[in-house]
Amino acid sequence: ASISGTYNFISDSEIDTVGYFYENSFDPSVPGENLILTDDDGNGNRQFLIEAFLEAERVYVLVVTTFDSSETGTFSVSASGPGAVDLNSFTPSTSQPITTTTTVAPVLSALSGGLSSAAGVFHRPDSHDEDAFYYQAIEVSVQTSGMYTLTSDSKLDTIGYFYHDSFDPSVPENNLITVDDDSGDISLQFGLEVYLQAGNKYILVVTTHETQETGDFSVLTNGPGPIELTSFTPSTIQPVLACKYNNNSCLMSDNY
Incomplete structure (x- = not known):
């Protein structure tokens, strides 16, 4: 691109x-x-x-x-997308003969969480700088490499952002792999399908479609092995500023 x-x-x-x-x-x-x-x-x-x-x-x-x-x-x-994309067909090289693999039964995992005024805020990569969204960051790791699905279950209209290695809420575009809004089986819920490699660290950021929404949610997973889901507070290299309105005037602040 x-x-x-x-x-x-x-x-x-x-x-x-x-x-x-x-x-x-x-x-x-x-x-x-x-x-x-x-x-x-x-x-x-x-x-x-x-x-x-x-x-x-x-x-x-x-x-x-x-x-x-x-x-x-x-x-x-x-x-x-925002720019031109070059699409060129090619024949890839292979390092070894192709063999079949054994299919294993899927393993289910889950984590419950919540978004509140005490949660951190960030600007979604696709939002305006003055818009603030509550979020919860969840570290994701697996012991079995393969395709996994991560879906949300909530009364909120949720969005899921998926990162590799690390997540900094002040630079939310860094390390972003993919994002989903409404592909989950439940209405207004995200559904992410990603390949996870054993030993690598990934970050799922759960947030909302509308600004400063609060409420509970669950993350449901499905894949060839169990997923370890751990909520954490990410560090940031700079304050995240957003509007606090006073008499319809926008005052940029990092205090929510």
């Missing part, structure tokens, strides 16, 4: 397509390596919709495949 930002990749085909999105490179013999996220039917009509944050001038790989094995046919991919 020519400009850093959030981009959408959508398939259009008579085939039931699935999209896998990688950073840096893709080796078909080790398809879990460098995998960021995947989607099956996010665009409806059996077509994928991948929403990912791309850094300018960085290489990413989109792998288009099918839901059923050995299917053939044509497809098209459209991309949209």
Whole structure:
């Protein structure tokens, strides 16, 4: 991409397509390596919709495949975002022969949390600087690499931001992998589907669609192994300022 930002990749085909999105490179013999996220039917009509944050001038790989094995046919991919995206087909190299793997039963995990006036605030990457949103940061780690889903359950209209390595609320674009608003099975809830690598640290940030909303939520997970979910207070390199209104005037403050 020519400009850093959030981009959408959508398939259009008579085939039931699935999209896998990688950073840096893709080796078909080790398809879990460098995998960021995947989607099956996010665009409806059996077509994928991948929403990912791309850094300018960085290489990413989109792998288009099918839901059923050995299917053939044509497809098209459209991309949209803040800048131009170059899409070039290529044949990747492989480091070893491709072998089959054994499917394991999914493992369920959950965590309960809440957003309140005592919680931290940040500016969502897609919001105005004066808007403040309560959030809860949750460290995510697994012992088994694979695809995992993380969904919210709340009376609030929740949004989930997913990061690798670390999260700083004063620079919420840093380390952002993906974000979701309403893809969960429950109305107005996020549903994230991401590849988690054992030994790596990830951060899930739960926040809301509207500013300064408070209430309880739960995070439900599903994947090939248990997920450790730990709430924590992230450090920040600078104060997070937002509007406090006085007689309809906006006063920037870090005191909420």
